[in-house]
Amino acid sequence: MSGTILEPGQIEAAANIPPFILLPTPDLFAHRAVRLRQLAEGHPLGDYLRLIARLCDAQQRLLDGPPQLPPADPQALERSREHGMPPLAFEMPVREGAWLGLLDGLVDDLQPDAVGQVAEALASLRRADAGQRKAWALALLSGQFDLLPAALVPFLGAALQVAFSHWLLGLPDGQLIEREAQTLCPACGSPPVAGVIHHRGKSNGLRYLACSLCSCQWHYVRVKCSHCQESKRLAYLSLERDDLGAARAPLRAEVCPNCQGYLKQFYREFAPDAEPQADDLASLALDLRLAEEGYLRRAPNLLLSPGGGD
Amino acid sequence: MDMNRRQFFKVCAVGLGGSSLAALGVAPPTAFADQVRHFKLARTIETRNTCPYCSVGCGLIMYSQGDAAKNVAQNIIHIEGDADHPVNRGTLCPKGAGLLDFIHSPNRLKHPEVREPGSNEWKRISWDEALDRIARLMKDDRDANFIERNAAGQTVNRWLSTGFLAASASSNEAGYITHKVVRSLGILGFDNQARV
Numbered sequence: 001m002s003g004t005i006l007e008p009g010q011i012e013a014a015a016n017i018p019p020f021i022l023l024p025t026p027d028l029f030a031h032r033a034v035r036l037r038q039l040a041e042g043h044p045l046g047d048y049l050r051l052i053a054r055l056c057d058a059q060q061r062l063l064d065g066p067p068q069l070p071p072a073d074p075q076a077l078e079r080s081r082e083h084g085m086p087p088l089a090f091e092m093p094v095r096e097g098a099w100l101g102l103l104d105g106l107v108d109d110l111q112p113d114a115v116g117q118v119a120e121a122l123a124s125l126r127r128a129d130a131g132q133r134k135a136w137a138l139a140l141l142s143g144q145f146d147l148l149p150a151a152l153v154p155f156l157g158a159a160l161q162v163a164f165s166h167w168l169l170g171l172p173d174g175q176l177i178e179r180e181a182q183t184l185c186p187a188c189g190s191p192p193v194a195g196v197i198h199h200r201g202k203s204n205g206l207r208y209l210a211c212s213l214c215s216c217q218w219h220y221v222r223v224k225c226s227h228c229q230e231s232k233r234l235a236y237l238s239l240e241r242d243d244l245g246a247a248r249a250p251l252r253a254e255v256c257p258n259c260q261g262y263l264k265q266f267y268r269e270f271a272p273d274a275e276p277q278a279d280d281l282a283s284l285a286l287d288l289r290l291a292e293e294g295y296l297r298r299a300p301n302l303l304l305s306p307g308g309g310d
Numbered sequence: 311m312d313m314n315r316r317q318f319f320k321v322c323a324v325g326l327g328g329s330s331l332a333a334l335g336v337a338p339p340t341a342f343a344d345q346v347r348h349f350k351l352a353r354t355i356e357t358r359n360t361c362p363y364c365s366v367g368c369g370l371i372m373y374s375q376g377d378a379a380k381n382v383a384q385n386i387i388h389i390e391g392d393a394d395h396p397v398n399r400g401t402l403c404p405k406g407a408g409l410l411d412f413i414h415s416p417n418r419l420k421h422p423e424v425r426e427p428g429s430n431e432w433k434r435i436s437w438d439e440a441l442d443r444i445a446r447l448m449k450d451d452r453d454a455n456f457i458e459r460n461a462a463g464q465t466v467n468r469w470l471s472t473g474f475l476a477a478s479a480s481s482n483e484a485g486y487i488t489h490k491v492v493r494s495l496g497i498l499g500f501d502n503q504a505r506v
Binding site for chain 2: 006018044045047048051116117118121143145149150151153154203204205206221222223231233234235236237238239240245246247249252284285287288289290291292293296297298299300301303304305306307308
């Protein structure tokens with residue numbers, strides 16, 4: 001970053017305020033599937049990553065559908081704005097249940113080639129009534145992984161992601177408002193899955209937090225805990241590699257001495273293809289290692305029930 | 311809403327046994343968790359700072375290795391512009407971009423030195439010696455050249471034979487203290503150098 005030579009016009013561009021929010025592209029799930037298959041090569045969790053890649057393919061087909069889903073209710077948006085809430089604050093839309101059709105669509109898409117425990121999980125999702133599905137979804141989105149079967153989490157999470165990404169991409173302009181130090185998504189109110197340090201253009205060197213639900217990314221000042229907002233004595237831990245010094249590690253966990261929490265950060269300068277959700281699933285080794293050191297993970301990944309109990 | 315917020319604080323500890331991996335029949339080989347236990351963790355620290363060169367005051371992020379808390383010497387391994395900083399938005403001038411070499415320069419002055427009148431050699435001295443010497447010389451000069459009253463008999467309290475130059479990296483607080491000390495001695499030749 002310090003070594004780049006500026007071209008004419010870049011200084012003016014740098015003087016502008018960087019974008020506060022980065023919306024996902026409409027092919028976000030296809031992009032994620034490609035990354036997952038890339039990461040699955042020779043990976044100890046390769047089978048899981050390929051299963052999730054298949055799930056992302058289904059998510060993309062649903063999003064392209066386009067999903068039979070009404071756009072976000074303008075009255076609800078107005079109400080959210082009035083009360084300073086994120087426009088798509090997840091609780092109401094989940095209770096209203098318009099997303100349930102997406103879950104059926106997802107199960108339909110996956111069922112033909114599902115076998116074994118995956119087929120059983122899809123069958124039990126199909127059997128569950130709307131009330132049960134909503135209860136599971138709310139438990140999942142509020143981080144209560146122990147309140148629903150671990151086998152169902154990826155499919156429920158995937159259906160919810162499609163719904164919220166669909167609503168996010170259809171939001172009228174000016175709905176997303178920047179507030180100070182947002183530790184939760186300004187669009188849907190969910191916690192981040194990971195952070196990304198960008199390496200290009202206006203967002204070069206800036207950290208954005210990637211939403212675990214709707215996949216938008218919002219700006220969050222660097223060197224600051226994404227949970228308790230502590231900014232002193234933060235450390236960055238990575239798995240040591242013989243071929244790469246710590247200063248070039250593409251993935252580092254920002255560890256907070258105040259709340260003992262951590263958040264994974266992907267440095268795009270050293271991993272240009274990193275995709276927060278996919279790369280998070282492919283780096284569970286770091287989570288296991290950090291848990292041994294006593295650090296706490298608070299970032300949910302809706303495509304994995306972490307299984308560590310509480 | 312408040313209820314949900316509290317629930318967010320629940321920890322998502324990863325334990326492969328009860329996870330979706332096991333529940334969907336795609337758990338990794340059992341040896342995986344054991345291997346992970348033997349991985350070493352590398353630790354870097356990122357700190358915000360301000361570039362010392364000039365009065366623009368560009369924001370920096372400095373990366374260091376080594377843990378001060380564990381009594382291991384810290385070593386700065388990388389410096390870049392702070393993209394969050396409103397002054398420079400991540401950019402640095404060529405001098406700022408070369409800061410890492412400045413920090414690790416073998417020619418860097420790390421202790422006080424003196425070149426006495428008539429000598430052409432720099433001699434290393436202790437901080438105590440240096441401060442005593444500066445105080446002594448200032449006092450002697452002030453005693454000899456301090457002007458209490460002007461020709462009209464008005465009190466002026468000037469000390470014109472000594473000047474003072476402060477550097478651009480000073481904070482507002484350091485600037486305030488410098489000003490108070492220098493002006494209360496009566497020094498008029500006083501400036502802050504905007505570029506070092």
